[in-house]
Amino acid sequence: MKRYYFEVAYDGSLFCGWQxxxxxxxxxxxxxxxxxxxxxxxxxxxxxxxxxxxGVHAKCSVFHTDMDLKIDVETLQFRLNKILPHSxxxxxxxxxxxxxxxxFSAKKRTYRYxxxxxxxxxxxxxxxxxxxxxxxxKLNEASRLLLDxxxxxxxxxxxxxxxxxxxxxxxxEWTKTEEGYQFEYAANRFLRNMVRAxxxxxxxxxxxxxxxxxxxxxxxSMDRNRCATSAPAQGLFLWKVEY
Amino acid sequence: MKRYYFEVAYDGSLFCGWQxxxxxxxxxxxxxxxxxxxxxxxxxxxxxxxxxxxGVHAKCSVFHTDMDLKIDVETLQFRLNKILPHSxxxxxxxxxxxxxxxxFSAKKRTYRYxxxxxxxxxxxxxxxxxxxxxxxxKLNEASRLLLDxxxxxxxxxxxxxxxxxxxxxxxxEWTKTEEGYQFEYAANRFLRNMVRAxxxxxxxxxxxxxxxxxxxxxxxSMDRNRCATSAPAQGLFLWKVEY
Numbered sequence: 001m002k003r004y005y006f007e008v009a010y011d012g013s014l015f016c017g018w019q020x021x022x023x024x025x026x027x028x029x030x031x032x033x034x035x036x037x038x039x040x041x042x043x044x045x046x047x048x049x050x051x052x053x054x055g056v057h058a059k060c061s062v063f064h065t066d067m068d069l070k071i072d073v074e075t076l077q078f079r080l081n082k083i084l085p086h087s088x089x090x091x092x093x094x095x096x097x098x099x100x101x102x103x104f105s106a107k108k109r110t111y112r113y114x115x116x117x118x119x120x121x122x123x124x125x126x127x128x129x130x131x132x133x134x135x136x137x138k139l140n141e142a143s144r145l146l147l148d149x150x151x152x153x154x155x156x157x158x159x160x161x162x163x164x165x166x167x168x169x170x171x172x173e174w175t176k177t178e179e180g181y182q183f184e185y186a187a188n189r190f191l192r193n194m195v196r197a198x199x200x201x202x203x204x205x206x207x208x209x210x211x212x213x214x215x216x217x218x219x220x221s222m223d224r225n226r227c228a229t230s231a232p233a234q235g236l237f238l239w240k241v242e243y
Numbered sequence: 244m245k246r247y248y249f250e251v252a253y254d255g256s257l258f259c260g261w262q263x264x265x266x267x268x269x270x271x272x273x274x275x276x277x278x279x280x281x282x283x284x285x286x287x288x289x290x291x292x293x294x295x296x297x298g299v300h301a302k303c304s305v306f307h308t309d310m311d312l313k314i315d316v317e318t319l320q321f322r323l324n325k326i327l328p329h330s331x332x333x334x335x336x337x338x339x340x341x342x343x344x345x346x347f348s349a350k351k352r353t354y355r356y357x358x359x360x361x362x363x364x365x366x367x368x369x370x371x372x373x374x375x376x377x378x379x380x381k382l383n384e385a386s387r388l389l390l391d392x393x394x395x396x397x398x399x400x401x402x403x404x405x406x407x408x409x410x411x412x413x414x415x416e417w418t419k420t421e422e423g424y425q426f427e428y429a430a431n432r433f434l435r436n437m438v439r440a441x442x443x444x445x446x447x448x449x450x451x452x453x454x455x456x457x458x459x460x461x462x463x464s465m466d467r468n469r470c471a472t473s474a475p476a477q478g479l480f481l482w483k484v485e486y
Binding site: 009010011057081086087088089091118119120121122124126 | 252253254300324329330331332334361362363364365367369
């Protein structure tokens with residue numbers, strides 16, 4: 001048995017998230033079925049770098065698995081991509097050492113959130129339509145409050161199995177794009193729903209519906225009920241994972 | 244009654260082309276229904292700059308209509324975009340003079356064809372996957388043969404109601420992109436299926452399956468049976484129309 005590292009892109013609009021769930025089509029399940037088929041129907045299980053929710057995309061996510069391969073990684077990638085639907089693409093496969101763990105070895109995860117400001121048929125599934133001007137200075141001033149190590153209970157889901165809500169944020173920055181706005185958010189770890197809850201609340205600042213001081217008070221309160229509605233899933237991409 | 248000029252973008256993957264057809268959902272039909280609703284249910288008919296086939300997209304197409312409007316064009320655009328599905332977006336509306344005709348006044352139409360060379364879940368509906376290296380020099384040398392005024396019978400559909408197959412091509416150029424290739428094709432007019440038939444045949448040159456001389460012989464033959472299979476619809480965009 002050898003351990004293999006995989007990079008994968010997927011269109012989340014067609015799946016009920018990453019993680020295997022009964023009676024739902026998930027990315028993990030579809031990849032495991034394809035690998036099992038290639039593995040002469042001996043079941044293959046994969047370990048992802050984390051979960052993404054229903055509708056969330058991955059530009060480049062990572063998983064690992066242990067297999068007894070009789071083919072080289074190029075052939076495996078070619079055959080996998082033929083079996084997998086158009087909504088999932090294996091970008092890279094390489095052999096890795098047994099200590100590598102897609103989830104626990106990850107040092108930094110980066111997400112990007114996309115907003116477009118004019119109805120656009122080609123952006124519909126990959127960006128969120130918000131017909132509003134955002135105050136970039138305020139957005140970035142509020143976002144800087146997220147940097148470094150904090151308790152992110154405010155922006156987490158109540159039902160969650162993690163022991164701590166402490167995360168270290170390396171980057172939280174808004175930029176203007178040709179069609180609207182983009183938010184880049186990088187941290188050592190992300191809690192469930194954290195990106196979308198953060199973006200939803202920051203958007204209130206950007207639209208001058210709450211002040212930067214109010215944002216800080218919400219963030220510091222560690223009270224989930226005070227955070228805004230989560231931003232929609234279709235604008236969110238897991239962009240990269242670093243080890 | 245006043246005449247109005249409209250610019251529109253649409254995702255062709257969700258429609259059976261532009262033109263109204265019985266028992267099919269087409270772009271023209273959906274727009275006419277939306278305008279009719281705004282027009283207090285008095286039927287509105289629109290005239291497009293041309294047709295696009297099933298699956299072909301429009302980055303910016305043009306149509307006109309005559310209406311007795313009681314609202315300004317900004318309000319019309321806002322209300323239309325609310326009624327229209329996410330797959331159609333009205334980009335511009337302005338009043339125009341009665342001599343303007345979306346089809347007959349057009350001087351130049353530009354199409355773009357997109358090819359990506361690696362499976363990509365986000366390109367699937369908007370580009371054609373071709374896992375091959377293309378010879379750019381040969382592609383562009385063959386494409387230059389299309390420039391200026393020629394008979395395009397080879398690249399037309401047998402069933403067609405046009406009187407002449409003569410078209411004047413202003414641009415026919417391939418460029419490399421980050422993910423693959425792009426072909427820009429501009430002419431005073433295009434025959435039915437002409438872009439996809441041209442691209443399909445040029446791709447044989449780009450893959451060294453036929454020579455430039457063979458391409459020229461096919462083009463000159465005016466024999467539809469000699470042209471290659473049309474390139475798939477999802478890679479094709481009507482890019483702009485000039486008047």
